[in-house]
Amino acid sequence: MPKLIIRQTRPEDIDALVRMQREVYPGITAWHRDRVVQQIEMFPQGQLVAYYDNRLVGCASSLVIRWDEWADEHTWDEITAAGTFDTHDPAGFTLYGAEVFVAPKVRGKRVGHALYEARRRVCKALNLRRIIACGRLPGYHLLAHEMTIELYARKVLWGDLCxxxxxxxxxxxxxxxxxxxxxxxxxxxxxxxxxxxxxxxxDYDTSRPTALQLPLSAQPELSI
Structure with a gap:
């Protein structure tokens, strides 16, 4: 039976990751290789990939921020520094989800759930307060002529729409x-x-610093 593995992103994953991103989001500009290299260098614990049957099939990328600095409206380019993650702040308490995508051919195999679960484990292991993200609403364009985005979201919350x-x-x-x-x-x-x-x-413990606030030698090895 094919095995699903989630682990931290490595340099040898990058070319396949960029190709898969182009496949998943053909209308959105894909990352360049140097962007992914920088993300790994900036915050290796937050960069995750999924392998299914020995093939790369998913990715989850994140950084740490001080949410109070970004709680007002912001764009993806602003909060991720155009994907460079130069805004990563080890003094922050919030794990910000910059990206998640899964290859279309393995949808239904719970790859997305596994990536979200791994991201929650990272949040807990680093003793961060929360995960925040801004997720796409890809179903909205089909109904944009009928309702506002706010009503669309409410109908999803109510269960009227999926x-x-x-x-x-x-x-x-x-x-x-x-x-x-x-x-x-x-x-x-x-x-x-x-x-x-x-x-x-x-599990957030207010009496302890986050792991990223400790000296590098004292930071725990993450088991994803």
Whole structure:
């Protein structure tokens, strides 16, 4: 039986990762190799890949931020420094989900769930307060002529509509916190909108620093 493996992204994964991103998002500019290299160098613990049957089939990328600095409206380019992750801040308490994608051929194999679960383990291992992300709303373009993005999101929350991304994120235990407009202009399916979502770490210990605030020699090895 094929085996699903989640691990930290390595340099040898990058070419396949960029090719897969182009396949998943043909209408959105893919990362360049040097961007992924920089993400790994900046925050290796937050860069994850999924392998199924020895093939790369998924990716989850994240950085740490001080959420208070970004809680107002922001774009993907602003909060990720155009994908360089120069905004990564080891003094922060929030794991920010910059990207998740899964190869279409393995959808239904719970790859997305495994990547989200691995990201939650990273959050807990680093003693971070929460995970925040801005998720796509790819079903909206089909109904944009009928309703506002706010009503569309509410109908997904009520169960009247199913959005491929937001419905999945709600099942993963994330809370819907509102709409970020003009988040990613290239995302025509979402009409540039994104759903602001949050997951609060139930194991967060306010009496301890986050692992990233410790000296490098004292930081734990992550077991994903």
């Amino acid at each position: 959005d491929p991304v937001l419905s999945f994120q709600l099942r993963e235990g994330f809370r819907f916190c509102g709409i970020m407009k003009n988040y990613l202009a290239q995302d025509h399916e979402s009409q540039g909108n994104a759903a602001l979502i949050a997951w609060v770490n139930p």
